[in-house]
Amino acid sequence: MKIQVAIDLLSTAEALQLAGKVAPYVDIIELGTPLIKAEGLSVITAIKQAHPDKTVFADMKTMDAGELEADIAFAAGADLVSILGAADNSTIAGAVKAATERGKGIVVDLIGIADKPARAREVAALGVQFVEFHAGLDEQAQPGYDLDVLLSAGTASQVPFSVAGGVSISTIANVQKSGAQVAVAGGAIYSAADPAQAAKELQAALV
Numbered sequence: 456m457k458i459q460v461a462i463d464l465l466s467t468a469e470a471l472q473l474a475g476k477v478a479p480y481v482d483i484i485e486l487g488t489p490l491i492k493a494e495g496l497s498v499i500t501a502i503k504q505a506h507p508d509k510t511v512f513a514d515m516k517t518m519d520a521g522e523l524e525a526d527i528a529f530a531a532g533a534d535l536v537s538i539l540g541a542a543d544n545s546t547i548a549g550a551v552k553a554a555t556e557r558g559k560g561i562v563v564d565l566i567g568i569a570d571k572p573a574r575a576r577e578v579a580a581l582g583v584q585f586v587e588f589h590a591g592l593d594e595q596a597q598p599g600y601d602l603d604v605l606l607s608a609g610t611a612s613q614v615p616f617s618v619a620g621g622v623s624i625s626t627i628a629n630v631q632k633s634g635a636q637v638a639v640a641g642g643a644i645y646s647a648a649d650p651a652q653a654a655k656e657l658q659a660a661l662v
């Protein structure tokens with residue numbers, strides 16, 4: 456299983472600093488949606504230039520104009536771009552077209568989707584690289600939030616998937632057992648007193 460650090464900070468300087476600390480322990484560096492909105496596509500270029508050996512994930516959360524939005528993120532240096540699972544299939548297909556032309560990949564984010572396994576199977580058939588089983592920050596903050604529900608849905612989908620939704624050192628073993636290809640960790644790394652140590656411990660917890 457790969458580890459993806461989600462950088463939900465708000466400046467390129469902070470993102471570069473964090474990425475510099477944790478890069479040795481992660482496979483994928485994600486530029487979070489708030490970061491891209493705050494800094495623009497230039498943050499993607501800055502991170503890719505600093506870490507050309509890492510997969511750079513632009514969390515665009517695109518809902519429309521899939522081909523155009525994916526293409527501008529790829530042109531800026533992204534290797535993977537997220538499109539929302541709630542988008543029309545034509546939006547996802549357009550993004551996959553842009554990815555294919557550039558030799559890159561699309562990840563569909565199932566945030567807000569009720570029947571995640573069913574939608575995962577539909578979008579997998581459109582040629583996406585993997586599907587993200589995702590409970591967003593607001594959903595995680597609600598009482599009764601349970602990551603295991605997300606993990607069970609991922610396993611049931613029988614398609615290549617990642618998991619995002621409060622993944623931490625106490626849950627990463629269960630994420631791996633679920634069969635996920637990628638564990639996404641944001642706050643567990645960027646809010647840690649020592650982000651490099653936190654990322655190192657997540658990596659060391661993998662079997």
Ligand SMILES: O=C(CO)[C@H](O)[C@H](O)COP(=O)(O)O
Binds near residue numbers: 461463620622
């Ligand atoms: O995409 C996101 C929010 O929409 C986050 O990056 C994702 O949820 C991972 O962060 P955390 O591990 O803190 O939940």
